[in-house]
Ligand code: SF4
C-alpha cells in the first residue's frame with residue numbers, strides 16, 4: 533500500500549506525521565519504507581535517523597555542441613521548446629538549468645554536432661533506520677531547478693517501493709514535483725491547520741488529489757488554534773478527517789529539538805496504527821464500489 | 822550604431838523599464854540618424870529563458886548595444902556571444918539614455934548584474 537502525505541504549504545507538520553506514521557508501523561513489525569520527496573529541503577531523516585549507506589547521483593543528459601562541426605543552422609534552437617539552446621552570432625549556447633533532457637536537439641542536428649553529456653541534478657541517499665524503516669531521500673543540488681527527475685528516480689530506487697507500506701513525504705504545494713510525488717499512490721493524507729490559510733491550501737492540495745483520482749483524507753494539525761472552516765469544508769466535500777493533533781507546547785518543543793512525535797508522545801503510536809486501519813478500510817470501500 | 826533600451830510602454834519619452842528579458846517593449850534607436858522605433862519584446866511572456874530569447878531578438882534586429890536596469894547570467898552570456906555590449910542605468914527615458922550613451926556616460930557591465938528570472 534502506498535500512502536502519500538501532502539500539504540498545500542510548508543510547515544504544517546507533514547514530516548512530523550509521515551515520520552511518526554513510519555515509526556509506529558515499523559514497531560508493529562510491518563515492512564515500511566519512507567521516501568522523502570521534498571528534494572529542495574528534505575528533513576525526515578532528522579527524525580528517522582537512518583544509517584545512510586547507499587548513494588546514487590541523479591543525472592540528466594544535456595547537449596554538448598562540437599563547435600567545429602556546428603554550422604550555426606539554428607535547427608536545434610528551433611526544436612527546443614524550453615529555449616535551453618540558442619544559436620546566436622553563429623555560435624550555439626546551451627543553458628543546462630533550462631534543459632529538460634528531451635534529446636530533440638541531438639536528433640535534429642543535421643551535422644551530428646551534438647553529443648549528450650550527463651549533468652548532475654542531485655543525489656539519492658538511502659539506508660535503514662534503527663527500527664528497520666527503509667529510508668530514502670533525494671537532495672537537489674543548489675541552483676538546480678529540475679526537481680521532477682530526482683523525485684521520479686527516487687520512486688524507482690532500489691527496493692523502496694517493495695515494502696508492505698510505502699510512505700511518501702511529498703513536497704509542499706501543488707506544483708509539478710508534488711504531482712510527481714503523489715502519482716501512483718493508493719491514498720493521500722492531506723495535512724492542514726484549522727485556519728483560513730490552512731483551508732485555502734487544503735483546497736489547492738485537494739484539487740490535485742482529485743485530478744489524480746486518488747482517494748484522500750485529512751489530518752488537522754495544531755487543532756484548536758483556529759476556526760471550524762476546515763471541518764466544514766471536509767464535511768461538504770465528503771473528506772474524511774482521519775486525525776486531529778492538538779497544539780501542545782510539549783510537541784512543538786520536542787520537534788524543534790529534532791525529536792520525533794512518538795518519542796515525545798508514545799501514546800500516539802496507537803493512533804497511527806488506527807490511522808493505518810482507517811485507510812485500509814477506506815481503500816477497501818473504494819475497491820468494492 | 823543600433824542600440825536598444827528596455828521599455829514598459831514602448832514610448833520614447835517615458836521612464837524606461839529596468840527589466841531586460843521580460844520588458845514589454847524594446848526601443849530600438851539608431852545613434853547616427855536619431856531615428857527610433859518601438860518593438861514588442863517577443864520574450865515578455867516566455868515561460869523560461871526570456872533573457873536569451875530577448876537577446877536573440879535584439880541580435881536579429883542588428884542591435885549592437887543594450888541598455889537596461891540589470892542582466893541575468895543567461896542573458897549576459899548570450900549578449901556576449903552575440904557581440905552586443907551591455908549597459909545599465911538606474912533611471913531615465915530612452916531619449917535621455919540615448920543622449921547619455923552618446924556622451925559616453927553610461928556604465929558598461931562585464932558581468933551579470935541580477936538573478937535570472939525563470
Ligand atoms: S542543429 Fe547542429 S549544426 Fe545546426 S546550429 Fe544546432 S548544433 Fe549547430
Ligand code: SF4
Nearest residue numbers: 612631632634635637
Ligand atoms: S535536450 Fe531538449 S530541452 Fe535540452 S536543449 Fe535539447 S531540445 Fe532543448
